[in-house]
Amino acid sequence: MFGLPLETTLLVFGFPLLWIVYTAIFLLVTRDWEHDTPEEDGR
Amino acid sequence: MTEVVVIRAALTSTEALCVVASLTGDVEARVEKDVIFPYHCFEARCAVPTLAGRKKLDMICLVDAVNGIGATADEFQLKRERIDVEKVLATEIDADEALEVARSTVTHRLGRKLRTISSFDVELFPRGLVHKRFWIVRSSEARIMVDSTNGSLHPLKLRAA
């Protein structure tokens, strides 16, 4: 892909994909953390 | 009964109940009682360095009189109220300790926000004890406290200290 050897392709695209999935799971698991008062950190 | 200075509430007990009920969906929720929490109040006058010279800045700092934790606060209105003494939490932190905490809090906050190593000429003026009313709401086995001044809430864990 993009003229890169397989291992490099895995490195370049694999880890970002991993983190996207991790973040998606994090957002899914914490979907109840959202609250309607849009107050920002005061401290 | 005793007379104390209380920060004027933005929420009545009914409104507090509504906040909790809407979050838990519990129609049986009820306000159990209210608790009066003491804070040492300080007025801070500072001089803050800006591109257009030093600007004067006033702010309020409240120091939690039970745990000794300080925080800067928005403007609020006060009123005197007669309260059942048992509702008021006992003060553990005296005014001198609170003064030091207030100084730390204000200086630290200014330093962090303004990102500068500079003296802010902080002058603190004690304004005595003020109190906040917290509504204690019981809902589906849980107890939640609601800050009557802004509707913030926090679940309670009852454990012997």
Added chain:
Amino acid sequence: MSTTVIFFLVLYYVVVLGIGYWAMRHGGSEDLEGYLLGGRKVGPMATALTLQSTSMSGYMFLGAGSLGFSQGYWALWYAAGDIGGGVLNLSVIGRRMRKLSQMFGALTSIEYLEKRYPSPAVRIFAGVLTVFLLGFYVLAQFIAGGKGMALVTGMPYPVALAIAVGIILVYTFMGGYLAVAYTDFFQSLVMLVGVMWILIAALGELGGLTAANNAIREVDPTLLSVWGKGLGFEGQWGIVAGALLVFSIGYLGWPHVVTRHMAMSRPATARRAGLWATVWNLFFVPTPYIVGILAILILPGLDDPEMAIFEVAGSLLPAAVTGLVMAAIMAAIMSTADSLLLQTGSIASRDLYERFINPQASERQMVMVSRGLVLAIAVIGYAIALVEPPTVFKIVIFATSVLGSAFLPAYFCAVWWRRANTPGALSSMVIGAAMAFTWEYAGYVETTQIAPMVAGVVSSTVTMIVVSLLTQRIAPVPPYIVEVMDEAATVGPIPKKLLAATDMSLAPEAAAIGAALARDEEAGRD
């Protein structure tokens, strides 16, 4: 660099200063108060942008670029961990650390460590180590600023370095309203656009990524491999592990990262920050490494790899854009240096001077101590940067490895392990730091093919566990701390929506009221 570049660079600073000045003159004191006390007018995206942009610094522009230029795609091992660092730390530690620090009333990361692991030794060691290593990180920014300034203005390096250090000092001592929300936002935006422009221009120049990679294959096929130039790192998984760890979990050792976690008031903030961190990192973490790699083709005769990104910008962008982008980059570097120096000054004056030397210290005395240390760092840093500057890459990796090795188990166990006690924490910090330090300087990296970060983290973690367990009887974790940890843990059975709406800054009041109600109920029962 041409006069057009310099003109636009100066214009940029004039505009930024102008915004700051105008905001101060015309904004009422309510604006200032609002900014200082609440920051409520700044939306979540702007907050996220400014949070993430503090990670743009000398490392990004000099270090990452130089590694890409020298080692090809090997460099992306460092990016691989870095991309997820933000969300990882927020998801594992964020909310609990916030609660714990709130309940302790800790204002700084060092204070937080001492409150959780009560002992003056913890504060002294953590404070001194952090100041020492922050000094290194500042040195990296000095070098980046000096070299950047020299390149743009054409001045000799010693002069450019002096100017860069001078501007950083001015920023730090008199920053004041330069840090106003909109200038930060404006700067981040310019940099964002600039960095992307550089990447796109480089790809355009080379006919796309595939064409570029094919051309690199002609130069040296090993640059496309994951093992570095000449397959120098082949099979060295210990080094690879270090590269992955250093910016994923290693940077939790940095006080400014910890303080960011300590500052969040609602769970929703942590959640949103996690999302933004990943989105931002996906674009901006790999980019400087890739531009460095592309520079192999664009600037084959480059003799200082650290200048790869700046030189690519200079050769490909229109002069005006180069000027603006360079200005934004310089501003970012100086802003990072300023934040680091503030941390250093704060730790030195609050955590060390006021705590141990002069508890009655006045505000002015503490300011003097802060400034004194900052000046010392500036002088020593200037000397080192002038005489024998190490590479930015080496400095940052080294400093992050030592700090990460020292503090990782301490921060992690502070919220997750009730048995983590003071002897355990103190010994893990000392051993972790010593191990990472020695591993680097005694040359064990070459002989064992294991990165200092790996050696350091493994040894500090093992030490924390072993020492805590062995000393449980003689030095148990104080009950009030266990209680605070319980409070910081999820309070159940509480409906999720309620949990989400919790204002964590009320944790101390909740603890006191909970205790009072419990007492009343006990009394009522008796």
